Amino acid sequence: MNARLNICQAAYDAKLPPQVSETPQEIARAEWLYNAAEELLRGVTVTFQRRMRKPQGVTAAQFANAIDEFVNKRLADCEIDNSALGWLLIAAERGQADRIAAADLLGRSDHPLGKLGEIAESLLSPLADDALKAQAEDAEL
Numbered sequence: 001m002n003a004r005l006n007i008c009q010a011a012y013d014a015k016l017p018p019q020v021s022e023t024p025q026e027i028a029r030a031e032w033l034y035n036a037a038e039e040l041l042r043g044v045t046v047t048f049q050r051r052m053r054k055p056q057g058v059t060a061a062q063f064a065n066a067i068d069e070f071v072n073k074r075l076a077d078c079e080i081d082n083s084a085l086g087w088l089l090i091a092a093e094r095g096q097a098d099r100i101a102a103a104d105l106l107g108r109s110d111h112p113l114g115k116l117g118e119i120a121e122s123l124l125s126p127l128a129d130d131a132l133k134a135q136a137e138d139a140e141l
Helices: 003-013 024-040 060-076 084-093 099-105 114-140
Strands: 046-048 057-059
Touching: 024 046, 024 114, 046 114, 057 114, 060 099, 060 114, 084 099, 099 114
Parallel strands: none
Antiparallel strands: 046 057
């Protein structure tokens, strides 16, 4: 009976995904990316500067442009089958928010901040390592 239980347990364990072990560096990088993406979603420019180097970052305008490009590509590829852009503009003209139309334009996302968070992180990701180094340099002072 015990042997059969061990075989069943081994088969079950083999079906599980591998355990994720994140290093402190990976955790810090993920935290920085999430926090910086939140800032961009609020319309705030994200910048940092390492010692003896030029400032780096993503401006709110660059983020807005990336969203424009993303939505325009979805429209051009006929991924949106309703008049979401029209409804969004009508709602904006009336001073209202149309979350449904915005969600239709952006598409589905599993990111905690939605598709906008994904777009923000894609812009910020190449800068994350330098941003962490800049934080470490600032902490030394």
